[in-house]
Amino acid sequence: MEMEITREEKEKYLSETEKVLESCGNHREKLIPVLQQLQDKLGYLPGVAMEKVAGVMDIPAVDVFELATFYNQFRLHPPGEHEFKVCMGTACYMVGGETTMESFQRKLDIEEGETTPDRKFSLERVACVGCCTLAPVVVVDDKIEGHVTPTRVDGILLSYENSGTNNTSGVNSDENKNSK
Numbered sequence: 001m002e003m004e005i006t007r008e009e010k011e012k013y014l015s016e017t018e019k020v021l022e023s024c025g026n027h028r029e030k031l032i033p034v035l036q037q038l039q040d041k042l043g044y045l046p047g048v049a050m051e052k053v054a055g056v057m058d059i060p061a062v063d064v065f066e067l068a069t070f071y072n073q074f075r076l077h078p079p080g081e082h083e084f085k086v087c088m089g090t091a092c093y094m095v096g097g098e099t100t101m102e103s104f105q106r107k108l109d110i111e112e113g114e115t116t117p118d119r120k121f122s123l124e125r126v127a128c129v130g131c132c133t134l135a136p137v138v139v140v141d142d143k144i145e146g147h148v149t150p151t152r153v154d155g156i157l158l159s160y161e162n163s164g165t166n167n168t169s170g171v172n173s174d175e176n177k178n179s180k
């Protein structure tokens with residue numbers, strides 16, 4: 001699901017894309033460095049920027065999207081205000097990392113690699129973060145949360161839900177699920 005962007009964001013993304021293309025060059029072999037620089041500047045690869053790159057490089061847009069999807073280094077959704085990175089290293093996986101991931105997906109109503117529509121939370125899987133004794137581990141922004149079983153997911157989400165200034169969230173709590 002493509003994230004909606006404002007007109008201001010679109011203008012900013014297009015102007016940054018032009019600058020990157022000017023500095024890197026617009027030949028096809030520069031596609032990966034151009035996408036890398038765009039992500040560095042914009043935090044992710046917006047569709048409108050990839051379409052611009054495709055047009056200038058004279059490459060079918062679908063090829064640029066496929067390449068961006070193929071490489072893990074590229075993100076297709078903007079980072080959330082809070083980023084949940086669920087460890088899927090062997091130790092975490094063995095003690096239920098996948099179930100923890102599913103729990104975040106269900107509560108946030110997004111898939112891994114996505115961001116909630118209000119951009120408050122994003123969800124990713126990561127390789128071992130080096131704290132295997134705390135498995136299953138979730139890194140929230142830069143903070144390590146250990147022993148994150150599904151029963152702890154609600155509490156973690158609530159603490160970040162209440163930490164920001166924006167009180168509208170994508171968290172799918174049992175209360176608002178029941179009210180649908």
Ligand code: FES
Binds near residue numbers: 090131132135137
């Ligand atoms: S496998 Fe998750 S911290 Fe090492």
